Amino acid sequence: MGNPSSTSDEILASARALIMSGGYNGFSYADIAEVVGIRKASIHHHFPSKVDLVRTLVSRYREDAEVGLEAFERNVQNPLELLKAYAGYWARCIEDASTPFCVCALLASELPSLPPEVAKEVRAFFRFLSKWLSAVMKRGSKEGALRLSSEPQIEAEAFMASIHGAMLSARAYGKPKIFAAIMAPALTRLAPPVLQ
Amino acid sequence: MGNPSSTSDEILASARALIMSGGYNGFSYADIAEVVGIRKASIHHHFPSKVDLVRTLVSRYREDAEVGLEAFERNVQNPLELLKAYAGYWARCIEDASTPFCVCALLASELPSLPPEVAKEVRAFFRFLSKWLSAVMKRGSKEGALRLSSEPQIEAEAFMASIHGAMLSARAYGKPKIFAAIMAPALTRLAPPVLQ
DNA sequence: GACAGGCTTCCTATTAGAAGGTAGACAGAA
């Protein structure tokens, strides 16, 4: 702990990439060991069990998202632009294949078979993202920066569902561009009349 | 082979339920053996390898979907009602917990780590569903039964993304009702002006 | 009708390897 890229950070980073590709049961300590270049037993020193590792990883993932969204809000005031920035962030991640899928979206799909401690963290991520999107929708509606056709909470859930579904389609078709193609009309629809 | 519920059908049915809960790597031959009440080795008689089993399962899943959607089209002519029937079907499946998730949506999220033969079948399912939705959108647009704000193909992809994303949220929150709550505005938006 | 052969289905037993995890030793840093 301390140096910019400690072993435990490397373990978390490789586990993140592996989960992103195949979910909780899609990777093993042996896979991480090979990527990081240490032995399996050394991983247990940092994370006694697989549950510890993934719990930490998901918790960290949510913290990173919190920091990232706060940064967005400092740079972008307009709620519509904020949603565009969020969708654009994922469009770039998917198109450059750096982060082709949301860790928590993948884990949520496996939720019933996940260890309870991990499931809890995944649910916390969904609640956090939903809350943030709800707040953006609510503010946008009040300021006239967004045109909502339902309650802000429902609009937030629908927006999140589009993001996750579009991500899934991009993966299924192997066509990253489909993500932006799906999100573009969803964003246009939210634009106030004056901008259309 | 022949009797209404053969052993191989029982194996496929239990594998389907197990995949729906935890994906490709979330179940084993031992799990199926316990549910069906036979020995692991007997499963290998029906499906020599796990890839054979899941390939058959996904292929059968697509065939079932084809038959189901054809039945919908015989009973419902109006394109908007067809989309409502499709969303309603999933709403019921999720709410009564009988089929709480789409097998292919779950497998698609794990696509990069799936055996190639299985991945191929999953992609075929997405292409099939996309094609069906596109045709419904196109016809609805021509007949004036749907009000599209984008190209029919894009509307079809966006609709499918909403279905999958809403499914994921219902699972993440453990609240089946959220599925219908997300789909309702999506369907209202597609209704032609005269119906609003 | 009897029976021989083949086929289907399931079994026990076993394999090789991967999984997550532990024990204990060692080297270097604080």
Next chain:
DNA sequence: TTCTGTCTACCTTCTAATAGGAAGCCTGTC
């Protein structure tokens, strides 16, 4: 010295898969 991080070596359980055989069933032939 003690703590940290890593190692080798090992354990147990699970995993998919195979070998070989027993039981039942169908079919054709005498």
